[in-house]
Amino acid sequence: MLFSNMVLIPKCKSRVILFLWLLGIIALLNGSAVEARIRRYKWEVKYEYKSPDCLQKLVITINGGTPGPTITAQQNDTIIVELTNGLLTENVAIHWHGIRQIGTPWFDGTEGVTQCPILPGTTFKYQFVVDRAGTYLYHAHYGMQREAGLYGSIIVGLPDGKSEPFTYDYDRNIILNDWYHKSTYEQAAGLSAIPFQWVKEPQSLLIHGRGKFNCSTLTTPSLDAGICNATNPDCEPFRLIAVPGKTYRLRISSLTALSALSFQIEGHNMTVVEADGHYVEPFVVQNLFLYSGETYSVLVKADQDPTRNYWITSNIVGRSAPNTPPGLGVFVYYPNHPRRSPPTTPPPPPLWNNTDPRLAQSHAIKARQGYIHTPPSRSDRVIVFLNTQNTINGNVRWSVNNVSFALPHTPYLIALKENLTHVFDQTPPPDGYDFQNYDIRIVQENTNATSSNGVYRLNFNSTVDIILQNANSMSPDTSETHPWHLHGHDFWVLGYGEGKFDVFNDPKKYNLVNPIMKNTVPVHPYGWTALRFRADNPGAWAFHCHIESHFYMGMGVVFAEGIDKVGKLPSSVMGCGETQGLYRP
Numbered sequence: 001m002l003f004s005n006m007v008l009i010p011k012c013k014s015r016v017i018l019f020l021w022l023l024g025i026i027a028l029l030n031g032s033a034v035e036a037r038i039r040r041y042k043w044e045v046k047y048e049y050k051s052p053d054c055l056q057k058l059v060i061t062i063n064g065g066t067p068g069p070t071i072t073a074q075q076n077d078t079i080i081v082e083l084t085n086g087l088l089t090e091n092v093a094i095h096w097h098g099i100r101q102i103g104t105p106w107f108d109g110t111e112g113v114t115q116c117p118i119l120p121g122t123t124f125k126y127q128f129v130v131d132r133a134g135t136y137l138y139h140a141h142y143g144m145q146r147e148a149g150l151y152g153s154i155i156v157g158l159p160d161g162k163s164e165p166f167t168y169d170y171d172r173n174i175i176l177n178d179w180y181h182k183s184t185y186e187q188a189a190g191l192s193a194i195p196f197q198w199v200k201e202p203q204s205l206l207i208h209g210r211g212k213f214n215c216s217t218l219t220t221p222s223l224d225a226g227i228c229n230a231t232n233p234d235c236e237p238f239r240l241i242a243v244p245g246k247t248y249r250l251r252i253s254s255l256t257a258l259s260a261l262s263f264q265i266e267g268h269n270m271t272v273v274e275a276d277g278h279y280v281e282p283f284v285v286q287n288l289f290l291y292s293g294e295t296y297s298v299l300v301k302a303d304q305d306p307t308r309n310y311w312i313t314s315n316i317v318g319r320s321a322p323n324t325p326p327g328l329g330v331f332v333y334y335p336n337h338p339r340r341s342p343p344t345t346p347p348p349p350p351l352w353n354n355t356d357p358r359l360a361q362s363h364a365i366k367a368r369q370g371y372i373h374t375p376p377s378r379s380d381r382v383i384v385f386l387n388t389q390n391t392i393n394g395n396v397r398w399s400v401n402n403v404s405f406a407l408p409h410t411p412y413l414i415a416l417k418e419n420l421t422h423v424f425d426q427t428p429p430p431d432g433y434d435f436q437n438y439d440i441r442i443v444q445e446n447t448n449a450t451s452s453n454g455v456y457r458l459n460f461n462s463t464v465d466i467i468l469q470n471a472n473s474m475s476p477d478t479s480e481t482h483p484w485h486l487h488g489h490d491f492w493v494l495g496y497g498e499g500k501f502d503v504f505n506d507p508k509k510y511n512l513v514n515p516i517m518k519n520t521v522p523v524h525p526y527g528w529t530a531l532r533f534r535a536d537n538p539g540a541w542a543f544h545c546h547i548e549s550h551f552y553m554g555m556g557v558v559f560a561e562g563i564d565k566v567g568k569l570p571s572s573v574m575g576c577g578e579t580q581g582l583y584r585p
């Protein structure tokens with residue numbers, strides 16, 4: 001009735017306009033006013049000389065930068081990245097970390113699991129939907145390429161008309177990293193060498209791609225003064241300009257190769273509100289602990305003395321790294337000069353070997369009231385993953401239930417879908433270990449460790465519990481923190497504990513009321529972490545320690561589920577190993 005005058009409009013064009021307007025109103029009323037958009041990116045990946053921590057090094061850039069461009073999108077948008085590999089002699093693959101790839105498991109970007117590597121000189125098109133708002137990441141997933149600098153952020157906003165359960169004035173993004181001066185190749189060759197050459201601690205810590213290595217500590221000083229240059233603009237510290245009185249949402253994430261970090265803004269509290277794309281019941285911290293692969297949002301109010309600037313710091317925790325200088329940035333109170341150094345010394349880091357505050361933060365992260373996804377009350381299968389360090393044929397490796405993971409040259413997803421049964425070990429890896437007789441607190445011989453590329457096959461739509469059990473490494477009195485990352489899913493974090501997991505009693509203490517959902521979670525030294533997820537995403541998915549060298553040394557597994565429900569694989573993911581014959585352009 002409202003638009004019955006439409007018939008009175010004489011001109012056909014006007015009628016069309018009015019009709020479209022009417023459609024718009026109806027769509028608005030239905031709440032579907034905004035169409036999901038397609039966001040296209042063209043990326044060129046190549047090696048360039050940069051000095052992120054003042055020392056010049058060959059790094060991998062995307063369109064000239066490291067970190068690469070931030071992908072900014074809105075929930076339900078389609079992202080298309082046309083990636084041209086300009087590395088000349090090196091393959092590449094990019095993983096979209098935290099994006100579940102529902103319906104597009106072949107674009108998860110995990111070389112050897114979901115796709116063949118992208119060859120030098122070729123262009124590969126990734127296309128996927130970002131179906132949930134939140135803070136996510138992308139990074140190389142080929143060999144140990146991530147630590148050459150190939151990484152960036154994905155920020156997904158809510159659909160129009162929806163709002164966050166918290167308020168802030170400005171949204172800012174910070175990626176933390178650690179930085180090595182040796183190339184990925186030197187590191188990887190050392191890790192697979194006999195005798196083993198460990199990568200050791202990083203030379204510096206980067207705050208959003210910028211760090212400060214002390215050039216005067218170079219053991220073999222370069223004759224060329226330009227090679228390590230403290231005044232190189234590449235290593236100007238990261239500066240965040242804050243307007244006094246305003247609240248900042250800081251999206252802070254870590255893509256370290258090795259280090260667990262403590263992040264701090266001198267004199268300012270941080271309220272944690274988001275973790276891995278899920279709203280957190282808010283809690284306040286002074287140090288935010290981050291493990292590689294995790295993303296957080298914190299709210300920070302610029303409510304301190306505005307006449308000065310403050311330090312932003314990142315420090316290594318969980319490992320002794322006395323020679324790695326802290327990552328330093330500056331929280332600048334506008335209109336102070338951005339280059340004005342804070343008048344104080346940077347705040348001291350927490351004790352590297354005190355696990356208590358880190359465990360306390362893990363326990364504090366709960367789903368926010370009103371945003372709780374209740375987990376299924378029981379699981380169909382429990383898999384216990386004992387994490388150990390071993391030697392296999394003289395090589396130092398990491399193993400899960402005494403099986404060290406070896407990536408095949410034919411990607412699992414293609415092998416499973418096309419029934420290429422000979423390309424990987426068909427014997428399923430073990431669901432547990434010998435609980436009774438394994439002492440997690442001592443150095444073990446682990447003489448029975450083996451290497452395999454077998455996969456865990458999960459019943460489609462089943463609920464799976466994973467218990468990550470930490471243990472002593474091959475060094476006495478040492479148990480490291482391992483951040484485990486699951487592709488293609490989020491899991492509920494049901495609990496953390498110290499010591500050996502008690503199969504009978506610990507499950508009674510699980511948080512089934514308001515557990516947070518995440519995609520990356522730490523297992524603390526000598527402790528355990530319990531996770532639950534639904535195997536409801538057809539595909540083959542990696543689950544691995546996000547420490548670059550540890551995955552390289554075998555610390556991971558692959559889950560396969562609902563393969564018969566996987567759609568037609570694009571031929572662009574094929575071409576390597578046994579898939580060569582399947583290539584159908």
Ligand SMILES: O=C1O[C@H]([C@@H](O)CO)C(O)=C1O
Binds near residue numbers: 198389473
């Ligand atoms: O994988 C690793 O190897 C070393 C050490 O265990 C042996 O040198 C270390 O600290 C790791 O994290």
